[in-house]
Amino acid sequence: MKKNVFVIALFLMFWQQLSLADLTIEISSSSDNALPLAIIPFDYAVGTKQPKTDVAKVIAADLFSSGKFKVLPNVRLPSLPSSLGDVDFTEWRDLDVDNMLLGEISMSKKGLYNIKLTFIDLLRKKEVISKRWENIYENNLRQVAHKMSDQIYQEITGVRGSFNTKIAYVTVKKVSGKKKYSLDIADSDGFNSQPLLRSNKPIMSPSWSPDGKNMAYVSFERGRSEIIVQSLNGKMRKVVASYEGINGSPSWSPDSKKISVTLSKSGSADVYILTLATKKLRRLTYNFAIETESVWAPDGNSLFFNSDRRGKPQIFQVQLGTGAIKRITFEGAYNSNPAISPDGNFLAMVNSSGHFNIGLLDLETSEFNIITNTYLDESPSFSPNGEMILYAMNDKGKAKLAIVAIGNSMTKILSTESGEVRAPSWGPFID
Amino acid sequence: MNICLKKSALFLVIFSALFLGACSDNPKKKSNKSLFESGYGEGDGSQVEVIGAGGQGNIDGYNVGLNEDGSIGIDPSELGADLEPIIYFEFDSYIINDKGLSIIKHYAEILEENEDEAIVLLGHTDERGSPGYNLALGEKRAKAAKESFMLYGIEDKRIEVITLGESQPMIEGSNEMAWSQNRRVEIKIK
Structure with missing residues (x-):
């Protein structure tokens, strides 16, 4: 059943009742x-x-x-x-x-x-x-x-601090038996939370534009996945990908002009680049397997993504100049959801050989370490100074966020009392 | 300003109600012949509120009122547990087992007898692993089910595939019992 009717109306927010749910x-x-x-x-x-x-x-x-x-x-x-x-x-x-x-x-x-x-x-x-x-x-x-x-x-x-930055995440609350989703932003320590979007349908994969102005995310508000770009002030909101099949995993180019996305309009899930101004699509992968969760290298010349072309998901890198594709991860049976450090030297990912934790791969030396010890870890996101990783995990059946400092065992857990919190994305430096 | 906003909100409520009323009166639906519970594409109307960040106090957002519901409302007791329209999968797999094939065959036969009916296959995963990958895995499961329906003679155009990834578990919980119920494809009448 197709309904393309949008009812757009102004909405009065009762801010005091709905906001101020700090983590x-x-x-x-x-x-x-x-x-x-x-x-x-x-x-x-x-x-x-x-x-x-x-x-x-x-x-x-x-x-x-x-x-x-x-x-x-x-x-x-x-x-x-x-x-x-x-x-x-x-x-x-x-x-x-x-x-x-x-x-x-x-x-x-x-x-x-x-x-x-x-x-x-x-x-x-x-x-x-x-x-x-x-x-x-x-x-x-x-x-x-x-x-x-x-x-x-x-x-x-000697490294710039990233305390004065923002994080984005999705909260899920049950209100009279129905799940309510909210895309929120907060200070890096979980305070000053503010909603950007509320929906009765799932919101996934928020991704902060490197210029700090916009958020790209996946919304199921029309029953299936669509990619939306929304300005932080809420004045601009556009559906940028609503193709048949999957519209998922948006990730911004370093210049904030393009997003890489996962589309399955040609059969299987593949990685594409969408130029926002022209809406032009460039297809990057052609494999019949799953190719998804792409992220841009900081120099803008390549993307990392995950593919199950070898049977189980592993991380690959595609060069934009040549289209050449190289396998990057070899440790463990399951590597997905890559995140690249701001200096381009480290790749974080969801790694599993039974447990799901965040792994960190030194791209120069190939040294690989598991850096978290929580449960069902996913969605890693580097702090803008590259010193910490924000990720989602599961604590006794409840979805929470955690921040782990790379190089020491310090872990900070962020949770919401009235529901679950997932899909974090760490915003850029605020100048 | 506030009064104006309130009026607009009221307009939205009324308009949504009218629209939903019209929707529930859909003359094309022939659900009485079907064994499926029709739970997709109808309902209480989905809506999102778009809110701007960076302000204090009341913020003028706008409301996009929509009218589709992806809610999952199967009542297996009506159907008999053996024939509930759900196909289950192993972890990180989209292979349909014999049980799944027999379920697909059963519903394919019903579709053969009800030529005007079309279905949507909703692909789901458990919560483990990354959400983006699971979105793609859910589609692979639903597409595998679609291929089986087509092998049983159901036309391509009568089968829509939607993936919901890990976002809508059937059973809450982080254990194998819940996960095994959540790795599924649901067959819904359109």
């Missing part, structure tokens, strides 16, 4: 080689209204979740210096603490917040980061905290 966070394991860090409780100037956001706590949680820092508990702080001049360097050396964060929060003339944050290298006895933010709304204090976390992370590790 719940738990840290499942911690790392041994973490760098000790002192975060001194911030100074609040006289007359400052206590904000709901504890900026120091947000920074501490960010840095701790990277697995590279451990923050001294407040009870173990030997003193509470308020500036570099107050610091007794020997007492901190005795505690093996090399770095310290100080903060001052005051009200601006406009009744908003002024924040001054100072990061001190206790060995060099100097301020290495000193930042001021002025006239900040209370709602934006978390963002200030994430920006400071990014700076500290970069100062210590």
